[in-house]
Amino acid sequence: MSRVNPISEIVARKEIVVCAGAGGVGKTTTAAALALQAALDGKKTAVLTIDPAKRLASSLGLKELTNEPSKVNKRKFTSAGLEMKGELWAAMLDTKTTFDEVVTRYAPSPAQAQRIIENRFYKNISSTLSGTQEYMAMEKLYELHADGAYDLIVIDTPPTRNALDFLDAPRRLTDFFESRVLRWFLMPYMKTGGGIFKVANVAATTFLRVVKRIVGSDVLQDTAEFFSNLEGMYDGFKERAREVAHLLQSDATSFVIVTSPAEDSVTEAMFFAARLNEAGLPFGALVVNRVHPKIGDGVDVRPSKLTKLEKQGGRAQFLAKLIDNEEAFMRVVRLEEKNLDALARKVPRHRWVRIPYLEQEAIDFGGLSLIADQLFEARDKIS
Amino acid sequence: MQIDEFLDPKVLIVSGKGGVGKTTVAAALALVAARHGRKVCMAEVDRKGTLPKLFGGGEVNYQPRELSPGVWGLNLNPEDALAEYLRVQYHMSRISRVFRSTHFVDYITTAAPGLKDILVLGKIWYLEQDRDHGGGAHGFDTIIVDAPAAGHMARFLQAPQGLADAVRVGPIRRQSEWLNEMLTDPKRSRVHLVALAEEMPVTETLETSTALDKDLGIPQGPLFANGIYTGLLTDEEAGDFETIASDDNIDELCAEAKVANINLDAEDLEALLGYARFLKARRDIQSRHLRKLRRGSSQPVIELPFLFSAGLALPDIETLADVVEEQVEKL
Numbered sequence A: 001m002s003r004v005n006p007i008s009e010i011v012a013r014k015e016i017v018v019c020a021g022a023g024g025v026g027k028t029t030t031a032a033a034l035a036l037q038a039a040l041d042g043k044k045t046a047v048l049t050i051d052p053a054k055r056l057a058s059s060l061g062l063k064e065l066t067n068e069p070s071k072v073n074k075r076k077f078t079s080a081g082l083e084m085k086g087e088l089w090a091a092m093l094d095t096k097t098t099f100d101e102v103v104t105r106y107a108p109s110p111a112q113a114q115r116i117i118e119n120r121f122y123k124n125i126s127s128t129l130s131g132t133q134e135y136m137a138m139e140k141l142y143e144l145h146a147d148g149a150y151d152l153i154v155i156d157t158p159p160t161r162n163a164l165d166f167l168d169a170p171r172r173l174t175d176f177f178e179s180r181v182l183r184w185f186l187m188p189y190m191k192t193g194g195g196i197f198k199v200a201n202v203a204a205t206t207f208l209r210v211v212k213r214i215v216g217s218d219v220l221q222d223t224a225e226f227f228s229n230l231e232g233m234y235d236g237f238k239e240r241a242r243e244v245a246h247l248l249q250s251d252a253t254s255f256v257i258v259t260s261p262a263e264d265s266v267t268e269a270m271f272f273a274a275r276l277n278e279a280g281l282p283f284g285a286l287v288v289n290r291v292h293p294k295i296g297d298g299v300d301v302r303p304s305k306l307t308k309l310e311k312q313g314g315r316a317q318f319l320a321k322l323i324d325n326e327e328a329f330m331r332v333v334r335l336e337e338k339n340l341d342a343l344a345r346k347v348p349r350h351r352w353v354r355i356p357y358l359e360q361e362a363i364d365f366g367g368l369s370l371i372a373d374q375l376f377e378a379r380d381k382i383s
Numbered sequence B: 001m002q003i004d005e006f007l008d009p010k011v012l013i014v015s016g017k018g019g020v021g022k023t024t025v026a027a028a029l030a031l032v033a034a035r036h037g038r039k040v041c042m043a044e045v046d047r048k049g050t051l052p053k054l055f056g057g058g059e060v061n062y063q064p065r066e067l068s069p070g071v072w073g074l075n076l077n078p079e080d081a082l083a084e085y086l087r088v089q090y091h092m093s094r095i096s097r098v099f100r101s102t103h104f105v106d107y108i109t110t111a112a113p114g115l116k117d118i119l120v121l122g123k124i125w126y127l128e129q130d131r132d133h134g135g136g137a138h139g140f141d142t143i144i145v146d147a148p149a150a151g152h153m154a155r156f157l158q159a160p161q162g163l164a165d166a167v168r169v170g171p172i173r174r175q176s177e178w179l180n181e182m183l184t185d186p187k188r189s190r191v192h193l194v195a196l197a198e199e200m201p202v203t204e205t206l207e208t209s210t211a212l213d214k215d216l217g218i219p220q221g222p223l224f225a226n227g228i229y230t231g232l233l234t235d236e237e238a239g240d241f242e243t244i245a246s247d248d249n250i251d252e253l254c255a256e257a258k259v260a261n262i263n264l265d266a267e268d269l270e271a272l273l274g275y276a277r278f279l280k281a282r283r284d285i286q287s288r289h290l291r292k293l294r295r296g297s298s299q300p301v302i303e304l305p306f307l308f309s310a311g312l313a314l315p316d317i318e319t320l321a322d323v324v325e326e327q328v329e330k331l
Helices: A006-013 A027-040 A054-059 A074-079 A095-106 A110-118 A120-128 A132-147 A163-178 A180-189 A202-215 A217-230 A234-249 A263-278 A303-311 A314-344 A365-377 B022-035 B078-090 B093-100 B104-111 B114-129 B150-166 B170-184 B199-216 B235-244 B247-259 B266-296 B314-330
Strands: A016-020 A044-049 A087-092 A152-156 A253-259 A283-291 A352-356 B011-016 B040-045 B065-068 B071-076 B142-146 B189-196 B223-228 B301-305
Touching: A006 A027, A006 A253, A006 A283, A006 A352, A006 A365, A016 A027, A016 A132, A016 A234, A027 A044, A027 A054, A027 A087, A027 A152, A027 A253, A027 A283, A027 A365, A044 A132, A054 A087, A054 A365, A095 A110, A095 A120, A095 A132, A095 A234, A110 A120, A110 A217, A120 A132, A120 A217, A120 B104, A132 A152, A132 A163, A132 A234, A163 A234, A202 A217, A202 B104, A202 B170, A217 B104, A234 A253, A253 A263, A263 A283, A263 A314, A283 A314, A303 A314, A303 B247, A314 B235, A314 B247, A314 B266, A352 A365, B011 B022, B011 B199, B022 B040, B022 B071, B022 B142, B022 B189, B022 B223, B022 B314, B040 B114, B071 B078, B071 B114, B078 B104, B078 B114, B104 B114, B114 B142, B114 B150, B114 B170, B150 B170, B150 B199, B189 B199, B199 B266, B223 B266, B235 B266, B247 B266, B266 B301, B301 B314
Parallel strands: A016 A152, A016 A253, A044 A087, A044 A152, A253 A283, A283 A352, B011 B142, B011 B189, B040 B071, B040 B142, B189 B223, B223 B301
Antiparallel strands: B065 B071
């Protein structure tokens, strides 16, 4: 029975593919391999990576990846023996630059944009506030899509431990900007706050004094200035966040969950699948990386017999070691199957693609295309 | 090296790229310390991790809880640490509770980014100093920190220095100096980096290790290479099998098995050979990266086995702890 490979199906029909999953499961490699194959097949494809993996740049023959996509030289493919029918572009998210662009877009005047961009509190946001990277990744994705220059955009997501972080980022960030607690607390520092300051209670004043002692008063001043400058821009932010949410929920987008068969990443994958469902985001496929191969059905030798074989010495002893080795791997295979069975109850197997541990690493161009072969051809054999 | 010498610094900070098994290694170190009579505290930094699961369930909160005999766990988050700091330093427990439930810590730590790390390190310092601050002193002998991912490591450990540079006088200045003294004193604390024998984890680990040595002056101990296929076959044996199990010998091997009452056919032998090949191929890859890790770091490398039973439970951690003890003694 032949079944459509879910990855081929997505690539044929969608404009955006978002790869998501726990850290260390091969998300970036999966995104790159997927984009490579789509490009080879004739699409003008852009891959946007979050992970600053220098190796990815060099394996694509690029000196470095920047916030704007660069085109991978066609000769690179020819020399690897691949026929390139489309185009492959690659970019790496620069959170700060992307955020600057957002601020410039929504600020009422260039001067105000400049004041925000130069503010110290603002500079810290892009590097330290959790959720900013996620938000900007979505922002950049939206911008690339709106640009209309690509047939397909593939993006990997930040290695968050919690899938919620990534899905909730836009809302959390707008909440952050709008919080009342903050205004209340910064009132003495806000230019307009003098009159209302009396309302703030003694506790707040005491508290502020302590905070001032901890972080310094110039830091509070910066913070207050940042929020005053941001006044009037919230609607723009919120509107854009809504548009991004719409795009992600639309038919143009598909989410690919990447996992390994290990228990913790399977748990994360199940959680993520449930969250996609709740948020009305279109799930497309599940990629299971790093699967130990199942070779044969297991020889199942009783320990007493194995000891006997071992004692025969020579080749027999050697054979016993091989059986031991095989049994060890079969234990892992069975354990992985158990984890994956649990996953199958949440995500139907016909949406899966398994990528076994390859006997070669996927760190160069040839390796990527090997993974791509697996992605587009491998099918779940059990279902 | 004697285990007691290995456990000499009170604070052991374990860090590594996501997915390398950092928590597992931290837990194994905790068991080693507990076996040697120490009262151990494992601190998970700023996330709900796998720690409670490794020790059979339940929740781990800011108040240390005994997870296994001699091993205590706590979840070290900046919100609770700030509340505690305010309570201890400024006797402000009520107001600090109010702010914990909002974005407050986000604002403060965005305004002063190093502060989050300072709060976390400050709590570690409290534990190290064994200060009694309301809950009674715990008397921990060893504190194992399951630290942020290696990428954030430099920022995390540099925070006290950064704050000391920024704040010229006052209690904050003094406190950040105390933290820095703890972090740079090899008798008091040490960093252990964890890697997998793969391209990216090795590259990142070496970058972090060099930064610790050269830029931060923060003492580190042996690196841990996790998930090494130390199966039952040596590289040589796995290679030899290609000749021994060649087509000509299949019948003879099956006959040998038969003597031990084991029924094997050609297909079974093919599977056995398949796994021997797989082991060899994976190990070749790992050996290459292990060589790179050894060459590139100032520290010895302790290899931890891939766990063929890896369901990540206490017995697995016990196994790893055995290996750690064995390997440390060989150093």
